Amino acid sequence: MKFPKIPMAAINRLSIYIRALEELEEQGTKVISSERLAKQCGVNPAQIRKDLAYFGEFGVRGVGYRIEDLIREIKEILGLDRTWNIAMIGVGNLGSALIRHGNFIKHGYVFAAAFDIDPHKIGKRLPNGLVIHHIDDLEKVVKECDIHIGVIATPASAAQSVANQLIIAGVNGILNFAPAQIQVPECCHVENVDFTIKLDSIAYHLSTSGT
Amino acid sequence: MKFPKIPMAAINRLSIYIRALEELEEQGTKVISSERLAKQCGVNPAQIRKDLAYFGEFGVRGVGYRIEDLIREIKEILGLDRTWNIAMIGVGNLGSALIRHGNFIKHGYVFAAAFDIDPHKIGKRLPNGLVIHHIDDLEKVVKECDIHIGVIATPASAAQSVANQLIIAGVNGILNFAPAQIQVPECCHVENVDFTIKLDSIAYHLSTSGT
DNA sequence: CCCTCTATGTGATTTAATTCACTTTAATAA
DNA sequence: TTATTAAAGTGAATTAAATCACATAGAGGG
Ligand SMILES: NC(=O)c1ccc[n+]([C@@H]2O[C@H](COP(=O)([O-])OP(=O)(O)OC[C@H]3O[C@@H](n4cnc5c(N)ncnc54)[C@H](O)[C@@H]3O)[C@@H](O)[C@H]2O)c1
Ligand SMILES: NC(=O)c1ccc[n+]([C@@H]2O[C@H](COP(=O)([O-])OP(=O)(O)OC[C@H]3O[C@@H](n4cnc5c(N)ncnc54)[C@H](O)[C@@H]3O)[C@@H](O)[C@H]2O)c1
Numbered sequence: 001m002k003f004p005k006i007p008m009a010a011i012n013r014l015s016i017y018i019r020a021l022e023e024l025e026e027q028g029t030k031v032i033s034s035e036r037l038a039k040q041c042g043v044n045p046a047q048i049r050k051d052l053a054y055f056g057e058f059g060v061r062g063v064g065y066r067i068e069d070l071i072r073e074i075k076e077i078l079g080l081d082r083t084w085n086i087a088m089i090g091v092g093n094l095g096s097a098l099i100r101h102g103n104f105i106k107h108g109y110v111f112a113a114a115f116d117i118d119p120h121k122i123g124k125r126l127p128n129g130l131v132i133h134h135i136d137d138l139e140k141v142v143k144e145c146d147i148h149i150g151v152i153a154t155p156a157s158a159a160q161s162v163a164n165q166l167i168i169a170g171v172n173g174i175l176n177f178a179p180a181q182i183q184v185p186e187c188c189h190v191e192n193v194d195f196t197i198k199l200d201s202i203a204y205h206l207s208t209s210g211t
Numbered sequence: 212m213k214f215p216k217i218p219m220a221a222i223n224r225l226s227i228y229i230r231a232l233e234e235l236e237e238q239g240t241k242v243i244s245s246e247r248l249a250k251q252c253g254v255n256p257a258q259i260r261k262d263l264a265y266f267g268e269f270g271v272r273g274v275g276y277r278i279e280d281l282i283r284e285i286k287e288i289l290g291l292d293r294t295w296n297i298a299m300i301g302v303g304n305l306g307s308a309l310i311r312h313g314n315f316i317k318h319g320y321v322f323a324a325a326f327d328i329d330p331h332k333i334g335k336r337l338p339n340g341l342v343i344h345h346i347d348d349l350e351k352v353v354k355e356c357d358i359h360i361g362v363i364a365t366p367a368s369a370a371q372s373v374a375n376q377l378i379i380a381g382v383n384g385i386l387n388f389a390p391a392q393i394q395v396p397e398c399c400h401v402e403n404v405d406f407t408i409k410l411d412s413i414a415y416h417l418s419t420s421g422t
Numbered sequence: 423c424c425c426t427c428t429a430t431g432t433g434a435t436t437t438a439a440t441t442c443a444c445t446t447t448a449a450t451a452a
Numbered sequence: 453t454t455a456t457t458a459a460a461g462t463g464a465a466t467t468a469a470a471t472c473a474c475a476t477a478g479a480g481g482g
Contacts, residue, residue, distance in 0.1 A: 005468095007468075007469060007470095008412070009469075009470095010469090011411075011412055011415050012408055012411075012412060014411070015405075015407065015408040015411040015412070016392075016408070018411075019390060019392075020392070033428090033429060033430090034429075034430075035429080040392065041392060042392060043470095044470070044471060044472095045429095045471095046431095046432095046470075046471055046472070046473095047469095047470065047471075049429095049430065049431060049432085050431090050432085050469095050470080050471090052430095052431090053430095053431060053432070057430080057431070058430095059429080059430050059431080060429085060430075060477090060478065060479080061428080061429060061430040061431075061476070061477045061478050061479090062427070062428040062429050062430075062476095062477070062478050062479060062480095063428075063429070063430085063478070063479070064428090064429065064430080065430090077415070078411050078414055078415045078418070079414040079415055079417065079418025079419070080411065080414055084410075084414055084417075086410075093308045093311050093312060094308050094312070096308075097304045097305055097307075097308040098406075100304055101304060101305070103390070103407065104406075104407065104410070107407050107410070107411075109407070109410055148417060149410070149413055149414075149417070172417060172420070173413035173414070173416065173417050174413075175406070175409055175410060175413060179230060179314070181227075181230075181231070181251065181252065181253060187420070189412075189413055189416040189417065189420070191409040191410075191412055191413055193404065193406060193409060194226075195309075195315075195386070195404060196226065196314065196315065196318050196320070197223055197226040197227070198386055198402040198404060199295075199297075199315070199318070199320055199360070199386060199402075200222075200223075200225070200226040200229075200289050200291065200318075201219070201222055201223060201226070201400075201402055202360055202384035202385075202386060202400055202402055203289055203290040203291055203295055203360075203384070204222050204288070204289045204290055205384065205400040206290065206295075206359060206360070206383060206384045206400065207289070207290025208290070209383070209398070209400070216438095218438075218439060218440095220439075220440095221439090244458085244459060244460085245459075245460070246459080255440070255441060255442095256441095256459095257440075257441055257442070257443095257461095257462095258439095258440065258441075260459095260460060260461060260462085261439095261440080261441090261461090261462085263460095263461090264460090264461060264462070268460080268461070269460095270459080270460050270461080271447090271448060271449080271459085271460075272446065272447040272448050272449090272458080272459055272460040272461075273447070273448050273449060273450090273457065273458045273459050273460075274448070274449070274458075274459070274460085275458090275459065275460080276460085
């Protein structure tokens with residue numbers, strides 16, 4: 001196990017591999033080759049081996065990868081051998097849909113607190129038991145609930161200010177759904193989710209491929 | 212204007228530029244240099260010029276880019292100088308949140324039809340006036356409503372079958388929210404949105420950066 | 423115990439994307 | 453009209469990522 005800098009794309013692919021491996025495990029498969037896994041994930045087999053090689057040797061030559069072990073190893077690499085507490089900021093349309101969604105908990109992500117600025121929403125209890133706090137209580141509640149990650153689902157105009165508050169509260173991971181470019185210090189990692197960019201990409205392809 | 216193959220990343224950045232340019236235009240700015248725009252978008256100035264150079268010359272040397280013109284040009288490049296009709300497949304938690312969201316129409320994306328398989332939902336009318344059709348009527352309704360893009364918001368287990376039906380119906384652009392790897396023919400362009408991959412990436416960074 | 427077979431792990435190679443650094447051109451002021 | 457200047461446009465250089473191709477090592481059979 002050497003220590004070169006690891007492409008971000010490789011990290012993202014590890015998530016994809018896990019998803020495929022978990023599906024295979026459910027079907028009762030015990031062992032898989034990089035070739036078959038690659039096919040399922042739509043990537044090159046050497047890519048999978050390289051991606052894994054950044055972190056160690058997890059396969060058996062001549063045989064392949066033991067699925068159960070590989071899932072465990074990848075989860076450890078990604079830091080998924082634990083749970084992560086998430087705060088939802090902005091319990092509107094999207095925020096409440098996300099909280100209601102059951103898939104996150106399966107991957108170890110727990111919605112542990114929710115915040116809004118709308119007086120009508122503060123104090124309300126969500127289906128999953130969470131009470132909506134006022135955004136000004138962010139720092140206090142983040143401490144109490146040991147929040148690790150903040151999800152921004154406010155209007156774009158509030159995104160930067162919310163990000164600032166999260167960082168002051170000591171939250172260093174942000175998932176941002178608002179269509180805004182937020183500025184954060186080095187220590188904080190931001191991932192943006194912007195559906196319209198994806199739609200734009202589809203529009204481009206449809207336009208150019210003559211449809 | 213030459214014709215090299217254009218990096219997909221460049222296309223995605225064009226969307227980012229548009230977003231920034233529209234914000235600047237609202238603030239009354241008329242002209243901007245690649246340097247200032249780059250700063251706002253968090254990229255390298257040469258990157259912006261290269262990205263644009265794939266498609267032509269849109270700036271004025273020594274001056275910069277006229278914002279109004281550049282927005283129009285980029286929209287034309289991406290195929291956003293028109294509207295696109297979208298079908299929502301799966302009107303659950305996420306699907307209905309997306310339909311309710313007003314931001315898509317602003318960018319020229321119109322939800323023109325909705326489908327589900329749940330008998331309780333078929334025939335219901337959504338807040339925006341759409342009636343939910345049965346998934347088996349997909350092909351017929353796609354023709355009637357001139358649907359260009361399909362959004363898959365069904366459970367993962369149904370994603371591939373829905374994709375197949377979309378393709379048979381002649382829909383060549385798919386935005387897939389289900390955490391499933393769907394297989395499509397060459398002619399069809401798929402974009403996946405998977406929030407848990409983004410969360411995994413945040414988890415990785417938090418784990419490695421010692422938080 | 424050795425031989426064969428198969429799929430991993432990896433250095434070398436290729437391909438792609440980004441950034442640099444210089445050239446060109448339009449605007450403006452003298 | 454001409455000099456000055458600022459920023460676009462672009463070929464060259466660099467950096468990064470993906471792929472190839474083969475040496476290597478474990479499994480299993482004879
Ligand atoms: N709903 C979607 O399908 C969708 C799709 C793509 C992007 N988005 C983006 O996600 C964000 C949320 O969308 P939405 O549809 O849920 O909007 P929404 O208006 O339904 O909800 C926003 C919520 O944020 C709260 N809020 C506003 N300022 C706040 C602050 N400073 N602190 C805490 N809470 C605050 C509001 O009170 C409201 O409850 C928007 O930026 C939107 O562009 C949404
Ligand atoms: N809700 C979220 O925040 C969220 C987040 C990430 C990913 N996702 C993914 O998005 C998808 C939808 O999530 P959701 O929370 O809206 O689920 P949901 O169960 O609320 O809605 C799914 C809908 O799809 C319909 N459906 C099922 N099979 C169908 C078929 N063959 N044709 C047409 N409709 C069909 C169901 O009747 C239901 O109305 C899931 O794949 C989920 O993993 C959702």
